Amino acid sequence: MDDVRDDDVIHRDDFIRLDGVEKVFEVRRKTGFLRRERREVRAVDGLSFGVARGEMVGYIGPNGAGKSTTIKMLTGILTPSGGRLRVAGIDPSRERTRLARRIGVVFGQRTTLWWDLPLIDSYRLAHRMYRIPDARYRANLDRCVELLELGALLDVPVRQLSLGQRMRGDIAAALLHDPEVLYLDEPTIGLDVVSKAKVRGFLRELNTERGTTVLLTTHDLQDIEQLCSRVMVIDHGRLMYDGPLAGLHEVGESERTLVVDLERELPPIDAPAPARVVRVEGPRQWLAFPASASAAGLVAAIAAAYPLVDLSVREPDIEAVIAKMYAERAGA
Numbered sequence: 001m002d003d004v005r006d007d008d009v010i011h012r013d014d015f016i017r018l019d020g021v022e023k024v025f026e027v028r029r030k031t032g033f034l035r036r037e038r039r040e041v042r043a044v045d046g047l048s049f050g051v052a053r054g055e056m057v058g059y060i061g062p063n064g065a066g067k068s069t070t071i072k073m074l075t076g077i078l079t080p081s082g083g084r085l086r087v088a089g090i091d092p093s094r095e096r097t098r099l100a101r102r103i104g105v106v107f108g109q110r111t112t113l114w115w116d117l118p119l120i121d122s123y124r125l126a127h128r129m130y131r132i133p134d135a136r137y138r139a140n141l142d143r144c145v146e147l148l149e150l151g152a153l154l155d156v157p158v159r160q161l162s163l164g165q166r167m168r169g170d171i172a173a174a175l176l177h178d179p180e181v182l183y184l185d186e187p188t189i190g191l192d193v194v195s196k197a198k199v200r201g202f203l204r205e206l207n208t209e210r211g212t213t214v215l216l217t218t219h220d221l222q223d224i225e226q227l228c229s230r231v232m233v234i235d236h237g238r239l240m241y242d243g244p245l246a247g248l249h250e251v252g253e254s255e256r257t258l259v260v261d262l263e264r265e266l267p268p269i270d271a272p273a274p275a276r277v278v279r280v281e282g283p284r285q286w287l288a289f290p291a292s293a294s295a296a297g298l299v300a301a302i303a304a305a306y307p308l309v310d311l312s313v314r315e316p317d318i319e320a321v322i323a324k325m326y327a328e329r330a331g332a
C-alpha cells in the first residue's frame with residue numbers, strides 16, 4: 001500500500017473514496033444581442049462514497065444526473081470544484097498519468113481504438129504507450145482474444161467492425177495494462193442480446209478471477225441485475241440510494257407481477273391481500289404483489305382454488321422503481 005499517504009489512512013479499505021466532492025460548471029447563456037447570463041450548474045453536489053477493492057458497483061441515475069462528471073473526475077479528466085477524491089490513494093487530477101497506469105476506462109459511445117487501422121495496431125500502440133512488459137502484454141492479449149472472441153477480428157480495420165465487436169475490442173484495449181479498476185460507461189449500449197451476454201460474462205469473470213474493481217454506469221438495468229450486488233443511484237449530483245439492488249425495490253415499493261393462465265375465462269381471481277388482479281385478458285390474469293414478498297404463498301393460494309394451466313413471475317422494471325423513488329423524495 002505504498003500509495004497510501006498519512007491522510008488516506010482513515011479510509012484505507014476504500015480503493016475509491018469520495019468525500020463531499022463537488023463539480024460546478026459555469027455556463028454562459030446568450031440572453032440578448034450583447035447580453036450574456038452566467039449560470040452555475042452543480043453537476044456533482046457533495047458526493048461521498050467508498051468502493052472497496054474488488055467490488056463491482058452499479059452507478060445509475062437519470063440523464064444529466066452527474067454520472068459522467070463523476071467518472072471524469074475519477075479519471076482525472078476533470079478537477080473537482082470541492083471536496084476530496086482518491087483512487088488507489090492517488091489524487092486523480094493532480095497525478096493523472098500515474099493513475100492512468102492503474103485504471104481502465106470504456107466509454108460505450110466513444111471508441112479509443114484507431115478507426116482506420118486493424119484492431120491489433122491499437123493494441124500494439126497501447127503496449128508501447130503504457131510500457132507494458134512484453135510477457136504481460138502477450139498474456140493479457142491472449143486472454144482477452146480468447147474470452148472476448150477477437151481472434152478473427154485482429155486484422156480487421158476498426159471501422160469495419162460491428163458495434164458489438166468494436167465494444168469487445170474497446171474492453172480488451174482498456175485491460176491490456178492490467179488495471180486494478182475499470183470504469184465502464186454504458187458498455188452494452190446498442191448491443192444485441194448475444195453480444196450483451198458475452199460482455200457481461202467477460203466482466204463477471206474479470207471481477208471474480210482478477211479481483212478487478214468495477215464501476216458500471218448503464219441505462220440497461222439488466223446489466224446491474226446480472227453483475228452488481230451493490231447499486232448507487234445518483235440524481236442532481238447527489239447520492240439517493242446506496243445498497244443492494246433488492247433494497248432499491250423496497251425503497252421504491254415496487255411490485256412484481258404474477259401472470260396466471262387459467263383453464264378458462266373466469267372472473268378476477270380473489271387473491272389474498274395485498275396481491276390484486278390488475279389485468280384480465282381471456283383466461284390470462286395479471287396479479288401485482290410487493291416485490292419484497294415471496295411469490296410462493298400467493299401461488300399456493302391460487303393453485304388451491306383455481307384451475308391453473310401455467311404461471312410466471314415478472315420482475316419489476318427498475319427504471320420505474322427509480323422514478324417512483326424520486327417522486328416520493330420530491331414530495332417528502
Ligand SMILES: Nc1ncnc2c1ncn2[C@@H]1O[C@H](COP(=O)(O)OP(=O)(O)OP(=O)(O)O)[C@@H](O)[C@H]1O
Pocket residue numbers: 025026027041042043061062063064065066067068069070
Ligand atoms: N462541460 C460542461 N459544461 C457545462 N455543464 C456541464 C458540462 N458537463 C456536464 N454538464 C452538466 O452537468 C450535469 C451532469 O451531467 P453528466 O454528463 O455528468 O450527467 P450524466 O448523469 O452522465 O447524464 P447522461 O446519462 O445523460 O450521460 C448536466 O446538467 C450537464 O448538462
